[in-house]
Amino acid sequence: MNPATAERYKKYVIGNYNRYPVCLVRGEGSRVWDDQGRCYLDFFPGWGCGLLGHCPPRVVAAVQEQVAKLIHVPNTWHTEPQGLLAEELCTRASFPAQAFFCNSGTEANEAAIKLARLYGKPQGRYKIITMHNSFHGRTFASLSATAQPKYHAGCEPLLPGFLYVPFGDLDEVAKRIDNETAAILVEPIQGEGGINLPPPGYLEGLRELCDKHKLLLIFDEVQTGMGRTGTWYAHQHWKIPPDIVTLAKALAGGVAMGGLLARPEVAEKLRPGTHAATFGGNPLSCAAALATIHTIEQENLLQRAVAIGERFRQRFEAFQSRCPLLQEVRVRGCMIGLQLSVDGAAVVRHCMERGLLINVTHQTVLRLLPALNLSDAELEEGCGLLEEVLLSLDLRA
Numbered sequence: 001m002n003p004a005t006a007e008r009y010k011k012y013v014i015g016n017y018n019r020y021p022v023c024l025v026r027g028e029g030s031r032v033w034d035d036q037g038r039c040y041l042d043f044f045p046g047w048g049c050g051l052l053g054h055c056p057p058r059v060v061a062a063v064q065e066q067v068a069k070l071i072h073v074p075n076t077w078h079t080e081p082q083g084l085l086a087e088e089l090c091t092r093a094s095f096p097a098q099a100f101f102c103n104s105g106t107e108a109n110e111a112a113i114k115l116a117r118l119y120g121k122p123q124g125r126y127k128i129i130t131m132h133n134s135f136h137g138r139t140f141a142s143l144s145a146t147a148q149p150k151y152h153a154g155c156e157p158l159l160p161g162f163l164y165v166p167f168g169d170l171d172e173v174a175k176r177i178d179n180e181t182a183a184i185l186v187e188p189i190q191g192e193g194g195i196n197l198p199p200p201g202y203l204e205g206l207r208e209l210c211d212k213h214k215l216l217l218i219f220d221e222v223q224t225g226m227g228r229t230g231t232w233y234a235h236q237h238w239k240i241p242p243d244i245v246t247l248a249k250a251l252a253g254g255v256a257m258g259g260l261l262a263r264p265e266v267a268e269k270l271r272p273g274t275h276a277a278t279f280g281g282n283p284l285s286c287a288a289a290l291a292t293i294h295t296i297e298q299e300n301l302l303q304r305a306v307a308i309g310e311r312f313r314q315r316f317e318a319f320q321s322r323c324p325l326l327q328e329v330r331v332r333g334c335m336i337g338l339q340l341s342v343d344g345a346a347v348v349r350h351c352m353e354r355g356l357l358i359n360v361t362h363q364t365v366l367r368l369l370p371a372l373n374l375s376d377a378e379l380e381e382g383c384g385l386l387e388e389v390l391l392s393l394d395l396r397a
């Protein structure tokens with residue numbers, strides 16, 4: 001990369017990220033280019049935000065049009081894009097809903113946690129049950145909800161009132177509920193925790209427990225929402241309606257945005273003065289989100305997500321017999337986890353050297369969140385590269 005860029009980062013940018021020595025300058029669909037003109041095939045565009053790949057044309061056009069009209073006004077006013085977006089999101093939900101907008105996933109979960117407390121307060125309910133290996137964000141309430149000690153280290157004391165139980169274990173949830181419990185917060189499919197699919201009956205069982213004990217069921221769909229898994233919201237696969245669902249990442253096709261949908265009787269607890277976000281629901285991000293939804297619809301990308309997932313599954317399940325390192329293939333639409341028996345960091349590095357961008361999470365799980373408009377040719381090319389890298393490492397192991 002250009003040494004001047006590296007120098008500037010070293011001198012002026014806080015070093016809280018491990019960055020590759022690559023400077024990306026341009027993207028188009030599932031391809032991205034660095035400042036040396038090198039092209040990469042991206043199976044992890046925007047850390048899950050690039051649902052439509054890089055610079056999707058409808059989103060670019062909508063942003064260009066909106067940016068020249070009205071960028072930001074405070075939420076003391078109405079704007080057309082915010083109202084339209086709320087309608088598009090709520091009418092796609094499988095429960096009666098109203099929307100609140102913010103700017104990121106952690107902010108969406110902060111809002112959901114506050115809402116659960118505001119809702120439970122009259123009955124003295126404030127505790128929230130969350131799952132081991134969950135990931136809900138980095139701000140304090142979301143961090144406290146995230147049941148992974150490695151993210152807490154050094155930041156204690158955390159916000160009180162969170163109880164952690166193993167993902168998939170209904171009995172443990174049932175045991176921890178008491179008359180101070182307000183909500184259960186869960187990712188329908190754990191993302192950062194390793195693409196962990198819920199065991200059969202689990203989400204249904206959580207809904208039953210919530211109904212029985214009058215708790216709110218909150219689905220964190222920051223990673224799974226917006227069609228990523230082949231339905232608008234992942235929980236629709238199981239037909240389990242939540243009381244609150246949180247969204248971010250892909251919501252605005254790569255433009256920063258977060259939000260939540262809540263049942264009206266819950267949503268009404270967010271009265272003026274209880275919660276706000278200055279930039280939340282600004283016309284620019286709403287225009288980008290509307291263009292994202294319209295693209296998914298017009299290009300039939302929910303079906304495409306399912307087809308892409310099935311092709312990945314077939315390919316890697318067939319490959320498993322040739323690659324002892326690959327232990328399990330976990331797929332739901334364009335959310336793909338390849339469980340390895342070894343640390344995956346070297347695989348990611350070797351793939352990058354070969355021009356393929358992927359991610360590793362939870363040390364041993366290769367995570368692919370490809371764009372819903374990935375072409376068949378791109379899919380086969382990237383899978384071929386990844387297989388070659390895995391086989392070369394397998395031989396060395």
Ligand SMILES: Cc1ncc(COP(=O)(O)O)c(C=O)c1O
Pocket residue numbers: 104105106107109135136137138187191192220221222223224248249
């Ligand atoms: C399920 C889930 N929730 C919340 C977050 C936090 O989102 P953000 O980084 O936008 O704050 C993430 C980020 O990876 C996530 O995967």
